[in-house]
Amino acid sequence: MFQGLTFDPVRLPEAAEGLRDAVRAFVAEHLPTGYLPNSDFNQGHSPEFSRKLGERGWIGMTWPVEYGGQARSFFERYVVTEELLAAGAPVSAHWIADRQSGPLLLRYGSGAQRRRYLPGVVRGETYFSIGMSEPDTGSDLASVRTRAEETADGWLVNGVKVWTTDAQRNHYIIVLARTAPPSENRHAGLSQFIIDLHGPGIAVRPIRNIAGGEDFNEVVFQDCPVPRENLVGVAGNGWQQVTSELAYERSGPERFLSAFRLFVEFIRAAGPQPDRATAALIGRIASHIMTLRKMSMSVAGMLQEGKDPALEAALVKALGNDFEKLVPEWLRLAGPALGASAQDERLQRSFQQTLLAAPSFTLRGGTREILRGVIARGLGLR
DSSP: OOOOOOOOOOOOOHHHHTTHHHHHHHHHHHSOTTOOOOOOTTSOOOHHHHHHHHHTTOSSTTSOGGGTOOOOOHHHHHHHHHHHHHHTOOOHHHHHIIIIIHHHHHHHSOHHHHHHHHHHHHTTOOOEEEEOOBTTTBTOGGGOOOEEEEOSSEEEEEEEEESOTTTTTOSEEEEEEEOSOOOSSTTSSEEEEEEETTSTTEEEEEEOOTTSOOOEEEEEEEEEEEEGGGEESSTTOHHHHHHHHHHHHHHSGGGTOTTHHHHHHHHHHHOSSOOHHHHHHHHHHHHHHHHHHHHHHHHHHHHHTTOOOHHHHHHHHHHHHHHHHHHHHHHHHHGGGTOSOTTHHHHHHHHHHHHHHHHHHTTTTSOHHHHHHHHHHHTTOO
16 A cells, blocks of 8 residues: 655754854864865764864754753754754764664663763764674665674674774674574564674774775674673564664765765856856756755654654655765766866865765665665555
């Protein structure tokens, strides 16, 4: 049965819009010297910037005050996120912890887990990685082979996770592992665990990308001991937890703004009176951004109301990532028309940076093929 999609129009409240000037002033003051702004949230790892952002109260904004949060709205958080990405600020250190690990613990974690981990995240001092994907399985999380066997003291984890962003620099990783043998129900028998990335039985191996960076990692667990109290939620409930977590990962402005700084440099290089073809391309890119932004804001509204917008979030990511990959290609084709400009060097640096990172846009958080399957299933088409 066809269920349909819900993207109700949302207007950001004045309290949220009022944050823009403050965020812009903050970035202008604290952007690291010599840093090339990059709107890809996966780039730019600066613990110092994250700590300053935490001091300003802009990490864990929607979380309860008892854990260090501000109890502010998802709309206010949306504006801060949007402005940080638009400015190309270095946010990757705290990003995953703020975006999804914290909300996961708020929803499913124990009181002790929240008290232990969340205040550090809010201060911009505690960083998390995601342990979902595995070698040879792509984005098919149901085929997880990492095992967690119960022991007298807790759990013993064995397996391999891959594409774990910043695992070589972060403090903890939340791992999806199989705690019961596979059955006809592929989604049963999965659980999540908080694991110290610097603890025993763990090897972190950075994966060098074509840009020469090492953001992704392979993490190997070999008889890795995990305390009993580090089980997140209830054993066997991992699939429900992980799918709700992905709604936070897939719906934000980072899913269509990764190439935004390139767009900014393109406009600057084009100048105040671009030719007709260049002006048309600027309009084309801007219209995509505005449409995706409306959809993403609608998902933020659903989160604010406590709804589970997993289907809508998957669509935002699928369309947003396709768009992000097209931006450098469109600008490559338009490049010769720009001519000489004082801004050309900045444009070229931003273009090269975005082009080399673009292959990862449609991989992280679920490939296009997996997302299309999620959307089709959610619409009752399969």
